[in-house]
Amino acid sequence: MFDLRSFLQTVREQRPHEIVDVRRQVSPRFETTAILAKFEASYRLPILFFHDVADTDFPLVTNVCGSLSRLALALDTTTRDLPQRYAQGCQTPIKPQLVGHAPVHEKILEDEAVDLGIFPKMVYHADDSPNPYITAAIVVAADPETGRGNLSFHRLMIMNRNRTGIYMATGKHLEAIYRKYEANNEPMPIAAIIGAHPIWSLGAVFTGPAEVEEYDIIGGLQGEALRVTECRRNPGLHVPADAEFVLEGIVRPHERIEEGPFGEFTGFATGTMKTPVFEVRAITTRAEPIFQDIVSGQTEHLILPLLGMEHSILEVAKAASPTVKRAKVVAPMTVVVSIEKSDDSEPRRIIEALCQSDVYTKHVTVVDAEVDVANMRQVVSAVALHVQPDRDVYILSDQQGTPLDPSCSSETGITAKMGIDATAPLQRVRPALRNTVPQHVLDAIDISEFLGE
DSSP states (O other): OSSHHHHHHHHHOGGGGGGGEESSSOOOHHHHHHHHHHHHHTTTOOEEEEOOOOSSSEEEOTTTTTTTTHHHHHHHSSSTOOOOOHHHHSOOOOEEOOOSOOOGSEEEEEEGGGGGGGGGBBOOOOTTTTTTOOOSSSEEEEOOTOOOOEEEEEEEEEEESEEEEEEOOSSSHHHHHHHHHHHTTEEEEEEESOOOOHHHHHTOOOOOOOSSSSSHHHHHTTTTEEEEEESOOOOOOOEEEOEEEEEEEOOOOOOEEEEEEOOTTTTEOOOOOOEEEEEEEEEEEEESEEEEETTTSSSSHHHHHHHHHHHHHHHHHHHHHHEEEEEEEEETEEEEEOOOOOTTHHHHHHHHHHHHHOOOEEEEEETTSSTTTOOOOHHHHEEEEEEEEHEEEEEEEOOOOOOOTTTOOTTTTTTEEEEEOSSSSSSSSSSHHHHHHHHHHHOOOTTHHHTTT
16 A cells, blocks of 8 residues: 555554654644754654644644655665665556545535635744745646646645645746646646655656656556546546545636745745746545645755656766766755766766756766765865866856756846866876775785784
8 A cells, every 4th residue: 555644654663763753732833843953953854743733633744755764665675775776666657547436535625615724834934934835745737738747846835715826946847837728828727735655755756758757657666556536626637546635726827926935945045936826626635634744945855856856867967978877966956977987078968968957957066987976075075186177167157047046146047057077087187196005915904913803
């Protein structure tokens, strides 16, 4: 069984130290964020299950995907093998299975009965908008021309009982789908899933061609078809039958509201933005549903997209150069790639391909294969010892980035990007030999002799 509650039960049974039950009443305004921040400051990353949240009847769970080890547990693998397991699932997609009866339709609110005020009123940071947010919403939409479905995470700012702002990143699939509807002056039907198994979340952060459907990726990651059911108000859309909540409705064309400020994954708040409006026409739920939350800017917000981003980065980099070995997102919008270089033009080709392929890739450093891309001491050493700035640093101007970048002055996210070729040149201007000790001398040394052991 794949759903949120079955995964929580697995964690309780196999890793009980990784879930903390908070039974006293907590406020959704700052307090749940503060509790998680305190745990993270003490180097602990548990799931937090809040049984009593003020001003709502629903329990709240956060940090479900807050560690790579828990994502590995969800995929039945090890942390070391997680990237390979993710790639394997992406390469063996399985179509979803349409079912009639769906637990997510056990309770239904429609039309005038819709009230977003039933949810926990989440406010995370001192400088955020006072309007509450839904942060763990996986939005389902379909391309009006091809019919292909799309899943992606989007923050929702609650405006009143049935309307939210919805932030869509420029250059991403949902925004492109919305533009098509808007060009035809038609509303875009969408559904927002709340309460997901980690595998569904990993599928939703898959980054690839628009023709690849995330439900198929989820099936590949599960090793079996995802159970989906038809929406009640948007019958052309399918949603996971075992989700906790589904919000159904439309995004009207040409309508915008002021949304934000909101503290994002960068650790900085965005300003106020003009975003489209999601009009909710139905809320369906399971019996006794669990509200899932992602605390913006904390570890889960950073870890969850990593597998999908690194998988995509590796595919794009290998297309630019087959000698690419590894890729790692080491900080927001910052990527390190290692290669077994065969010609000196390869690093620049990789840099240009990655900077142009994704709005969230801003800085790219290319290193030799012997450098561990996850070891920043080795990466910085490669930059220090192999780079001549006027020769090996590339600036790409007028690139599509993201307005979530606090250094970006453009409301549309147009930015400069930078690449660093930190590989050793194949033909050096002068000899540069690494310091080595003869191997036969190393082999003859037994350090225990000097320790008296």
